[in-house]
Amino acid sequence: MTTMTNTxxxxxxxxxxxxxxxxxxxxxxxxxxNFVLPMKNENTEILLLSSENDHKYSQTLPTNxxxxxxxxxxxxxxxxGAPAFGxxxxxxxxxxxxxxxxxxALRYMPDLKCRYSSxxxxxxxxxxxxxxCRLKKCFDIKMRKDWIRTEEEKQLRxxxxxxxxxxxxxxxxNDQQSLINFSQVxxxxxxxxxxxxxxxxxxxxxxxxxx
Amino acid sequence: MTTMTNTxxxxxxxxxxxxxxxxxxxxxxxxxxNFVLPMKNENTEILLLSSENDHKYSQTLPTNxxxxxxxxxxxxxxxxGAPAFGxxxxxxxxxxxxxxxxxxALRYMPDLKCRYSSxxxxxxxxxxxxxxCRLKKCFDIKMRKDWIRTEEEKQLRxxxxxxxxxxxxxxxxNDQQSLINFSQVxxxxxxxxxxxxxxxxxxxxxxxxxx
DNA sequence: AACGGGTGAATGAGGACA
DNA sequence: TGTCCTCATTCACCCGTT
Numbered sequence: 143m144t145t146m147t148n149t150x151x152x153x154x155x156x157x158x159x160x161x162x163x164x165x166x167x168x169x170x171x172x173x174x175x176n177f178v179l180p181m182k183n184e185n186t187e188i189l190l191l192s193s194e195n196d197h198k199y200s201q202t203l204p205t206n207x208x209x210x211x212x213x214x215x216x217x218x219x220x221x222x223g224a225p226a227f228g229x230x231x232x233x234x235x236x237x238x239x240x241x242x243x244x245x246x247a248l249r250y251m252p253d254l255k256c257r258y259s260s261x262x263x264x265x266x267x268x269x270x271x272x273x274x275c276r277l278k279k280c281f282d283i284k285m286r287k288d289w290i291r292t293e294e295e296k297q298l299r300x301x302x303x304x305x306x307x308x309x310x311x312x313x314x315x316n317d318q319q320s321l322i323n324f325s326q327v328x329x330x331x332x333x334x335x336x337x338x339x340x341x342x343x344x345x346x347x348x349x350x351x352x353x
Numbered sequence: 354m355t356t357m358t359n360t361x362x363x364x365x366x367x368x369x370x371x372x373x374x375x376x377x378x379x380x381x382x383x384x385x386x387n388f389v390l391p392m393k394n395e396n397t398e399i400l401l402l403s404s405e406n407d408h409k410y411s412q413t414l415p416t417n418x419x420x421x422x423x424x425x426x427x428x429x430x431x432x433x434g435a436p437a438f439g440x441x442x443x444x445x446x447x448x449x450x451x452x453x454x455x456x457x458a459l460r461y462m463p464d465l466k467c468r469y470s471s472x473x474x475x476x477x478x479x480x481x482x483x484x485x486c487r488l489k490k491c492f493d494i495k496m497r498k499d500w501i502r503t504e505e506e507k508q509l510r511x512x513x514x515x516x517x518x519x520x521x522x523x524x525x526x527n528d529q530q531s532l533i534n535f536s537q538v539x540x541x542x543x544x545x546x547x548x549x550x551x552x553x554x555x556x557x558x559x560x561x562x563x564x
Numbered sequence: 565a566a567c568g569g570g571t572g573a574a575t576g577a578g579g580a581c582a
Numbered sequence: 583t584g585t586c587c588t589c590a591t592t593c594a595c596c597c598g599t600t
Contacts, residue, residue: 228566238593244569245591253513255506257499270575270592291568299599439575449584455578456583481583502577510578510590 220283221276222269231285239269243280246273247287431494432487433480442496450480454491457484458498 217226219236230240231247246254254274256262262275269276281287291299308327428437430447432454441451442458457465465485467473473486480487492498502510 230567236593237595240567241570241593242591253509255509273591289568296569303598441576447584448586451576452578452584500577507578514590 221279221285222264222266224266231287231289233280233283233285235280235285239276239280242269242276243285243287244290246277247280247285247290249277251277432490432496433475433477435477442498442500444494444496446491446496450487450491453480453487454496454498455501457488458491458496458501460488462488 217228217234218224219226219239220233221235221239224236224238226234226236228234231243235243251274254277256272256274258272260275260278262268262272264272264276264279304327428439428445429435430437430450431444432446432450435447435449437445437447439445441448442454446454462485465488467483467485469483471486471489473479473483475483475487475490
């Protein structure tokens with residue numbers, strides 16, 4: 143029954159996109175949307191049932207009370223509906239969807255294939271069950287993957303920070319003490335550099351050596 | 354970068370996947386169920402009781418059990434009643450029923466025909482005696498066979514893993530070269546710094562890392 | 565205060581082997 | 583078949599920068 147249809151749909155979809163060489167997830171996504179018909183998922187009922195859980199969930203959460211004048215408009219996550227406390231990647235989301243987005247938004251979509259019809263309902267209870275649909279929903283509500291810092295950016299920030307420290311030390315007198323501190327910073331930086339060579343920041347390093 | 358490799362690999366993979374043959378056991382099962390008289394299930398009460406079921410997603414909750422000795426809520430397997438330690442395929446089960454379900458849930462049901470009246474009582478001692486009824490009970494309590502990874506999924510995961518490892522190795526070998534150069538640069542720089550601790554070598558550092 | 569990142573215990577999937 | 587292990591993922595919490 144539906145499983146069959148879903149499977150076929152999925153395969154058709156994936157076969158199609160594999161032809162397409164675009165690496166832009168956004169493109170992949172929009173094509174996915176055009177392709178997949180909204181269809182009822184056999185899990186739907188289960189998912190809907192679980193509203194009790196939702197209730198319990200919101201109950202138990204520490205409602206940032208602090209003298210109960212928590213004027214927080216009690217935000218809810220645009221992805222899963224859990225309580226949220228602010229914006230993450232340009233949309234109101236909970237902590238877990240924030241982390242989820244950070245981890246997954248840059249992944250290659252086909253790796254996250256949905257088992258069903260790419261139209262899973264995402265809520266607090268089901269969010270863990272389908273990475274594809276959760277991520278799809280993140281993009282749906284327009285979370286910005288371009289706000290995730292790249293490895294390069296992270297390394298750069300670190301270096302800048304260390305450099306600042308270094309400069310501070312520099313500005314101090316050049317007595318023995320500062321020398322000692324300095325070598326500490328140097329060591330730290332060296333470690334950082336070595337560490338960074340294990341990651342995808344490498345191209346930069348390689349470039350340096352190629353010239 | 355390596356993403357490219359991943360992509361290519363993945364595309365090859367997806368192109369090669371045959372238009373998968375979906376075995377749908379739901380159908381088989383529903384017919385099997387029509388066949389079997391609705392009978393009292395000794396675990397039913399447990400299942401209904403299981404507002405512990407809400408505990409299911411308590412991972413997201415701020416563990417209410419804090420003060421208490423975080424004793425496992427002493428869960429019991431919904432299939433055989435043995436001690437359980439968490440959810441497997443969406444229901445609380447013991448390790449052995451988990452393994453049993455993984456191994457059998459995708460089998461063709463008629464092969465497992467019960468030699469009695471398809472109403473065997475399943476408990477820790479009897480669970481091995483009737484594969485059919487044990488499996489039936491698994492489905493009764495709504496274990497999800499669709500959460501068993503398909504061959505496809507397993508292969509994909511494998512592929513992803515291998516690709517990552519490959520990448521790491523690649524990066525490493527690249528790095529060996531760059532590391533050598535880098536440490537040379539570092540040494541040089543260090544000498545320079547020690548020689549002239551009072552000057553503004555800092556910008557130099559930044560520049561080097563920016564290229 | 566907001567909102568980036570990082571961490572580590574817990575969870576739950578598969579696998580090996582007796 | 584059942585036990586025990588490995589490993590990827592999740593998310594509550596915390597830190598740092600702006």
